[in-house]
Amino acid sequence: MKLPSDHKILMPYLTGGAVADWTDHLRALIDAGADAIEIGLPFSDPTLDGATIQEATHAALTRGATLRGILTRVSEVAGTVPLVASTYANLVVRDRDFCGNLRDAGFDGLIVPDLPLEECAEFENQDLDLVLLASPATTDERLDEIARRSRGFVYAVTVMGTTGERETLAASAADLARRLTNRCELPVLLGFGISTPAQAAQAAQLADGVVIGAAIMRRVLDGAGPAELGAYLRSIREAMDEG
Amino acid sequence: MGDLLIRPHRAPARVQLMDDPGPLGRFGEYGGRYVPESLIGACRQVEEAFRSAWADPAFRNQLAGLLATHVGRPTPLTPAVRLSAELGVTLLLKREDLTHTGSHKINNVIGQALLATRMGHKRLIAETGAGQHGVATATAAAMFGLSATVFMGERDIERQALNVFRMRMLGAEVVPVRTGARTLKDATSEAMRHWVGATEDSYYCMGSVLGPMPYPWMVREFQRVIGDEARRQCATALPTAVPDYVVACVGGGSNAAGTFAGFVDTTAKLVGVEAEGGAGASRGTLGVLHGVRSMFLQDDDGQVLEAHSIAAGLDYPGIGPEHVHLRDLGRARYVTVDDAEVVEAVVRLARTEGIVAALESAHAVAWVIRAAADGTLPAGSTVVLTLSGRGDKDISALKELL
Numbered sequence: 001m002k003l004p005s006d007h008k009i010l011m012p013y014l015t016g017g018a019v020a021d022w023t024d025h026l027r028a029l030i031d032a033g034a035d036a037i038e039i040g041l042p043f044s045d046p047t048l049d050g051a052t053i054q055e056a057t058h059a060a061l062t063r064g065a066t067l068r069g070i071l072t073r074v075s076e077v078a079g080t081v082p083l084v085a086s087t088y089a090n091l092v093v094r095d096r097d098f099c100g101n102l103r104d105a106g107f108d109g110l111i112v113p114d115l116p117l118e119e120c121a122e123f124e125n126q127d128l129d130l131v132l133l134a135s136p137a138t139t140d141e142r143l144d145e146i147a148r149r150s151r152g153f154v155y156a157v158t159v160m161g162t163t164g165e166r167e168t169l170a171a172s173a174a175d176l177a178r179r180l181t182n183r184c185e186l187p188v189l190l191g192f193g194i195s196t197p198a199q200a201a202q203a204a205q206l207a208d209g210v211v212i213g214a215a216i217m218r219r220v221l222d223g224a225g226p227a228e229l230g231a232y233l234r235s236i237r238e239a240m241d242e243g
Numbered sequence: 244m245g246d247l248l249i250r251p252h253r254a255p256a257r258v259q260l261m262d263d264p265g266p267l268g269r270f271g272e273y274g275g276r277y278v279p280e281s282l283i284g285a286c287r288q289v290e291e292a293f294r295s296a297w298a299d300p301a302f303r304n305q306l307a308g309l310l311a312t313h314v315g316r317p318t319p320l321t322p323a324v325r326l327s328a329e330l331g332v333t334l335l336l337k338r339e340d341l342t343h344t345g346s347h348k349i350n351n352v353i354g355q356a357l358l359a360t361r362m363g364h365k366r367l368i369a370e371t372g373a374g375q376h377g378v379a380t381a382t383a384a385a386m387f388g389l390s391a392t393v394f395m396g397e398r399d400i401e402r403q404a405l406n407v408f409r410m411r412m413l414g415a416e417v418v419p420v421r422t423g424a425r426t427l428k429d430a431t432s433e434a435m436r437h438w439v440g441a442t443e444d445s446y447y448c449m450g451s452v453l454g455p456m457p458y459p460w461m462v463r464e465f466q467r468v469i470g471d472e473a474r475r476q477c478a479t480a481l482p483t484a485v486p487d488y489v490v491a492c493v494g495g496g497s498n499a500a501g502t503f504a505g506f507v508d509t510t511a512k513l514v515g516v517e518a519e520g521g522a523g524a525s526r527g528t529l530g531v532l533h534g535v536r537s538m539f540l541q542d543d544d545g546q547v548l549e550a551h552s553i554a555a556g557l558d559y560p561g562i563g564p565e566h567v568h569l570r571d572l573g574r575a576r577y578v579t580v581d582d583a584e585v586v587e588a589v590v591r592l593a594r595t596e597g598i599v600a601a602l603e604s605a606h607a608v609a610w611v612i613r614a615a616a617d618g619t620l621p622a623g624s625t626v627v628l629t630l631s632g633r634g635d636k637d638i639s640a641l642k643e644l645l
């Protein structure tokens with residue numbers, strides 16, 4: 001996937017199917033300056049997600065969201081900015097056609113948090129960029145390998161914890177961002193816990209961009225429409241661009 | 244009942260079954276370490292610590308000593324005299340119900356708590372279904388002066404109130420889990436989420452042969468004391484020294500794995516008994532949950548289904564990876580029994596032998612009763628059955644049912 005290199009990258013996250021008009025939200029995020037979008041494919045047991053994304057996932061599954069349904073809707077917006085699917089290993093491992101189906105729907109990349117280096121080989125070099133994650137506890141040796149094998153970008157998890165909004169950017173983010181950007185030609189995006197424009201601006205200084213997830217899904221779950229969601233993302237965009 | 248023959252063991256002769264699964268934790272195509280990058284370091288540390296401890300005679304001696312002085316090992320191999328006569332087989336019960344805290348879970352927990360201490364951890368985290376693993380964890384924490392936090396589904400908290408009270412009395416914190424069906428699967432997810440943020444000071448004490456490498460292997464090794472003892476006891480209890488059948492109930496599969504480990508290199512046929520509504524091996528399909536690649540109950544979209552069993556300890560939609568491997572090799576077979584058969588079996592065992600078994604363990608009894616009646620177990624067969632726990636925790640549930 002091709003991510004911009006002339007400005008800081010902003011990648012909002014949206015749980016596929018969490019609300020009826022989720023593709024309107026998706027378009028609003030693109031219009032508000034998203035450089036790429038991460039779309040969560042709901043899984044019943046999201047073990048790396050905190051309360052907000054768990055709730056969004058539950059809402060999607062309760063509404064009857066299916067993989068096929070989400071892929072169909074995604075194909076309607078594909079071709080605008082890079083689209084990156086994120087889900088758990090179960091969906092990927094059980095279905096030989098999984099990566100191909102995502103590619104056909106218009107996805108450019110895939111994030112699977114519970115598919116570490118040891119387990120991901122069979123899903124690399126499919127015609128979908130497999131984005132690898134790094135955590136504050138990852139050793140330098142592993143970071144080297146992650147930097148070498150990741151495609152599209154490297155997802156730097158800022159905290160030792162689950163997804164969810166946090167008051168401040170974790171101290172561990174700076175150290176991880178430094179260690180990664182030193183050894184990585186791919187863009188490094190910081191994610192987990194980034195909620196406010198100020199945090200996004202601060203994080204963007206440390207790396208090549210940010211992922212915003214729970215802060216968006218809380219707004220969606222609280223009933224924010226596409227316009228309100230777009231306004232929120234625009235405030236993040238502006239803070240990041242002002243630096 | 245379908246195909247009742249157990250296929251002969253057809254693993255290549257040189258491959259040792261139920262051995263060290265190697266650094267990747269593979270049991271055939273199952274197992275592995277499907278955890279977020281944040282947990283890789285913690286899993287590796289546990290693996291390294293376990294490898295070194297398990298190779299250290301001082302650790303093994305200390306563990307054996309604790310199992311003798313605090314757990315009550317060795318547990319007896321009790322001939323079920325009257326039930327055997329009724330069924331026309333020779334049934335021997337491996338009495339894990341007589342251990343301290345009342346189930347086999349304590350064997351594993353004492354081992355892991357000793358390991359946690361050796362690693363310098365001060366706190367244990369655990370998931371629990373029936374509460375037996377939680378009680379064992381709370382007990383070991385008290386013994387070793389550690390703190391314990393146990394995650395338990397709200398529904399199980401209602402079903403197993405006695406064990407919740409026991410855990411709290413032992414000084415453990417019990418955290419109710421309100422997501423999903425509020426049973427073991429959800430408790431395990433929540434415990435893993437908590438672990439991601441607590442790797443520095445906390446040790447995850449997994450209760451069955453599930454989870455990422457090294458847990459399925461390590462828990463089997465800590466439970467193999469069941470099978471190793473039973474094997475020695477059979478040498479004197481049976482003229483043939485080796486039974487025809489070895490039977491155990493299967494939730495995640497730890498008591499079965501520990502039992503099978505003692506007999507896997509013999510001619511004994513190995514049978515794991517799953518709950519009708521929680522049969523990962525019998526009805527599951529390939530997937531990944533809670534860090535391990537194995538068989539899980541799931542829908543066509545890959546959403547993991549809720550298990551439903553009268554026995555909270557079997558209410559898990561998957562099975563340990565090594566069991567699936569043993570099944571694929573034809574070395575073990577997995578069968579199911581339903582709730583009604585289980586309740587009947589509890590009563591029948593109580594009235595013939597004076598033993599009130601846990602509902603989980605009664606699954607194994609129920610299969611033996613059925614298999615003896617329909618000829619699956621030929622008359623005169625010798626059977627070792629692991630009675631994984633006692634029924635005290637289930638008395639109020641049984642009161643409702645009977």
Ligand SMILES: Cc1ncc(COP(=O)(O)O)c(C=O)c1O
Nearest residue numbers: 375494495496497498556603632
């Ligand atoms: C008495 C008893 N038996 C069996 C089980 C099932 O676990 P496993 O299959 O790991 O032995 C449990 C779990 O809680 C239990 O309490």
